[in-house]
Amino acid sequence: LHNADGEIIYPQTISDMDYSTSEQDTGCKWIDGKKIYRKTINFGALPNTSAKSVAHNITNIDHFVKSEGIAWTASKAAVHLPFASPNQLVGAISLLATNSGIDISTGNDRREFANCYVTLWYTKTTD
Numbered sequence: 001l002h003n004a005d006g007e008i009i010y011p012q013t014i015s016d017m018d019y020s021t022s023e024q025d026t027g028c029k030w031i032d033g034k035k036i037y038r039k040t041i042n043f044g045a046l047p048n049t050s051a052k053s054v055a056h057n058i059t060n061i062d063h064f065v066k067s068e069g070i071a072w073t074a075s076k077a078a079v080h081l082p083f084a085s086p087n088q089l090v091g092a093i094s095l096l097a098t099n100s101g102i103d104i105s106t107g108n109d110r111r112e113f114a115n116c117y118v119t120l121w122y123t124k125t126t127d
Helices: none
Strands: 024-029 035-044 051-055 061-072 078-081 093-097 101-106 115-124
Touching (some): 061 093, 061 101, 101 115
Antiparallel strands (some): 051 101, 093 101
């Protein structure tokens, strides 16, 4: 977002943010002054008591700043990732971002969550 003078106004709420499957400059900076980029990846269905990896196709990653995901069932029930239930750790869903992709592991069969998106925030070695 920009004001009338062209200066960047940082988003304050989720409604101010645009999500895209293409890399975006967020207009924000990390503590080292580097630009923070954001990209949302269509992960597909969550796995059945196993691990699944999906390439994010991001080049020149320096550091991940944040990662989060959301998955939906056909009836639109949603789970935010990573997920841990204190009463059922075996049912946890872990989310790991690496330089090559996203790894999600499930302790239970989570295939009913057929639509999963993961958003990554990161800095780049080229900035």
